[in-house]
Amino acid sequence: MAWKTLDEMDLAGKVVLVRVDINVPVENGVVTDATRIEKIVPTISDILAKGGKPVLLAHFGRPKGKVVPEMSLKPLVPALEKALGVKVAFAPDCIGAPAKKAVAALAEGEVLLLENTRFHEGEEKNDAELAAAMAALGEVYVNDAFSAAHRAHSSTAAIAQILPSAAGRLMEAELKALEAALGNPARPVTAVVGGAKVSTKLDLLGNLVSKVDHLVIGGGMANTFLVAQGIDVGKSLAEHDMADTAREILAKAKAAGCAIHLPVDVVVAREFKAGAENEVVPADACPADAMILDAGPEAVAQIAKVFEASKTLIWNGPLGAFEIAPFDAATNAAAAKAAELTRAGALISVAGGGDTVAALNKAGAAADFSYISTAGGAFLEWMEGKELPGVAALMH
Template sequence: MNFKTLDQIDFAGKTALVRVDINVPFENGQVSDFTRIDAVLPTIRDIAAAGGKVVLLAHFGRPKGKVVPEMSLRQVQPALEARLGQPVAFAEDCIGKPAKDAVSALKPGEVLLLENTRFHAGEEKNDKMLAAGLAALGDVYVNDAFSAAHRAHASTEGIAKLLPSCAGRLMEAELTALDAALGNPQRPVVAVVGGAKVSTKLDLLGNLITKVDALVIGGGMANTFLAAMGQPVGTSLCEHDLADTAREIITKAKAVGCKLVLPVDLVVAREFKAHADHQIVTECPADAMILDAGPASVEQIADIFSGSRTLIWNGPLGAFELEPFDTATNSAARKAAELTRAGTLVSVAGGGDTVAALNRAGAAQDFTYISTAGGAFLEWMEGKELPGVAALEAE
């Protein structure tokens, strides 16, 4: 990947239009999780310290091209000011006179938040007129919203073609980590793909088996593969209609030399609830459901991790939200964290359930990189071009 960073741009006296993702959750009228706000602070501070005027472009919710007062970014402004530790001005629109006047009033080092870009129907349509209206407000475009980079929107892709562009600190860190994981990784590379359904991750599996040396399949997905191989899965979550697809993936993995790793023992129960009576088996009884991988499977995964230099992780290995069916996920996560701390493994993980599972295991802080980008992370793992990233590629 060849893109410019903040360090290659002179921001002194210039207005930087910075695309951020501050689409944060609210509870009782207050921001309940500051992760996304905190993640963009380094970019804002670096541009301001370099003498630039910082103008923030962002979306909030899904207003679908209409002005929806409860989706106004004005309600995020106080939290942004508090975390940043300086005043943040606000403009009632992201283009036109309100935006122009607010930008004109800015002094170097000051910050302005523009109203929700998705209040304009042209945002999600990547409308050229809207992109031009945004670009007219500044001198430089900075994309620091990897989580929105899989969308070809006016504020993520269209505008990047109209101004000198670069990646912000968060985008730079994300792209560097992803390149280390799949673009130019240290080998052997192992991927963990878990979750409920194979059907949602067909593109992902198809891409990964051509890129990694070993692929660990867990969660409900593993049941579909086990059933396709003729093993009983009882009442487990399983997509029996995808048996042929699973067998095709198994065949393709063999052909390209990718080791496909499935559970060799299972933790089963008759009820889907925490602390349900359970047993460890090698074959699932007809009246039971598979809720986790067993200890022999965990040992197998740990051995593979120990022999690998790079790990990519998306999805839990079992019903991680229910004790004790979080054991395989927790054990594998802690092993990955241990190897990362020891400097023998580069570990990159992403996806909502994945982040939650690694946090529960107490392992997230030791991973090399945890992506909170959701859909963009998944599409990157699927090998798809991300429009917001492609638009930053230096010529």
Template sequence: MADFNTIDDLDMDGKVVLTRVDINVPVENGQVTDTTRIDRIVPTIKDIQAKGGIPVLLAHFDRPKGQRVDSMSLRQVVPALEAALGQPVVFADDCIGGPAKRVVAALKPGDVALLENTRFHEGEEKNDATFAASLAALGQVYVNDAFSAAHRAHASTEGLAKLMEAGAGRLMQAELTALDAALGKPERPVVAVVGGAKVSTKLDLLGNLIEKVDHLIIGGGMANTFLVAKGVEVGKSLAERDMADTAREIMAKAETAGCTIHLPVDIVVAREFREGAASEVLPVDQCPPDAMILDAGPDTVAAISDLFARCKTLIWNGPLGAFEIAPFDRATNAAAQAAAEATRAGTLVSVAGGGDTVAALNRAGVADDFTFISTAGGAFLEWMEGKELPGVAALKAKRP
């Protein structure tokens, strides 16, 4: 995408580069238990250093709500950050004012600094202009590498970008490039998989997708609501019966937009929701009154796999069934493996995101085979809903 600057476009030589990262990682007993987010920012930091810039990292941690909370200090991630970078990291116990200024003033080329939790200040989440200006005073260039926080209009994600020469870090750049390939200017036909429990939480998403994709596969509890809307009995299955009218509206709009909606043609049902529960495969319209639909059946998976083989672009958000427990993970696993196979063969660009989705793809053992997996959660969903993300929009704004 050419409508924002990247590290390659910015003059950083000898300059302090304020670098917004997401290192909001899980910590137990003062130890980082999952370094994924830290590992992912390393290329950006190294590339800034290679261009002569001095990276000063800005980040939030948890939700201190404008108060200084010791258990939410970023100091505890310094050892993991140093291990990932292979060098010492200087820590400042505030992100503005004297402590920050003194640390930044002492930095030399090759150094890296981390400033304390931006959310210790109320001005961060309020996108306060004075707070943003205090941050901006510390450096000469701004790089945003936190796509996962880009849906928030905070001082360190949006306000700061308007005050300085700004660009996207490598992780942000990769995310935006992948997302543009999936929904911005995709190769067609485009297929989307949307799963999960409730239609009500994904109305904006479905509304946007039917205008953008050629095929929409609906799975999980959401599919049951659409089946109810079509007059199919679903027994004791999870379904939002009060959303039936909405589901019918979505199906009508999809037809007008030329988007084909795909629902299960066969189902896996059980009388109880537990690991290894007795289950059977039935045609979609034969769910017994005392049973629950907990997964899509093999004929549905075969149809989905065939669709993946015929499409050029896939966007995936949400599982097809109750993937957390066997045997109700079979449809999600098999469909994920079909998508991975088409991706490996070079016939499909596959982009996935959302917490449950990442967990499901990891469980299916195919996460590494997808073209791109977004770990951004809320930002990924808002992007799928067609909303402009403030942190991205600010990078496109005219620079002073």
């Protein structure tokens, strides 16, 4: 890994520009979930402990390059002060005179929050002039926003070319976890990929079959693979037009020596609602008037065996319609198994993506996973094998 950490930077007496992701939910001017704010505490605390002056760069919402008062970062100040335990000042812009004045007034031990970077049109265009105006405010740049690392923006990419740069603690933890899972993993490696559509995860499946030993496919995606094998899935959600693509993926996996696991039995129902009447049938015996809503117990037992034989697990997407019971059973059981093996030290488990985090939290298994990534798009693009501009910029 060619990027630097905070441990390698001399921060004493220096103004440190820190790119953070504090895009938190706000209702009536009050932060309703401070999780993302709490995640930046280790980085900011370490910078303060090293005698640095942290100045926060962040975006909020999608103002599309215009000043939108309801997307101001100012309401976040109380929540930041509570989490960090220090005074947080606020500047009404992230460049120019107002920002310079606020930086000059910053006392040691205090933090400064700059206004929404996306109020400037150049931010999302990775504009070099905007990046230079931001860079002019500080002496060191730290990126702690992995969740924004898949975007080449002025505050995530261009600025890192101008100032000495390092990864913050959150970024460092994320990159180390990802490196352990796909960069140089302990084998065998298993990936669980679920969700509704094959079409949205084509790049992901294409990349994974050449990198993992086992690929477990769940959710609506599994139905499309069953269709590709000539199986009738009744009224199930499936992308019939993707059958050829699914067959290509199966062939690519076979050539790469990657075993693909599809459900051998399934849970079917006539309607998609909580507590709907349901039955377990073999995967190739879905009644014409029914739909597949979850993997069956035999499929879960097979997945558990695959997990037991693995050293590394990467998980993205649920195995069934986890939002409503009883169609969350397979996801819950598989997650519990992964959590148990991780607790026992037999498995390194990394999961990410919005639905995935929700499903693992619901299963009560998230706390036992080795690493849960809160970054949706960035986590997926990393799994797809794409270069993340925000990470690449730290490598110079």
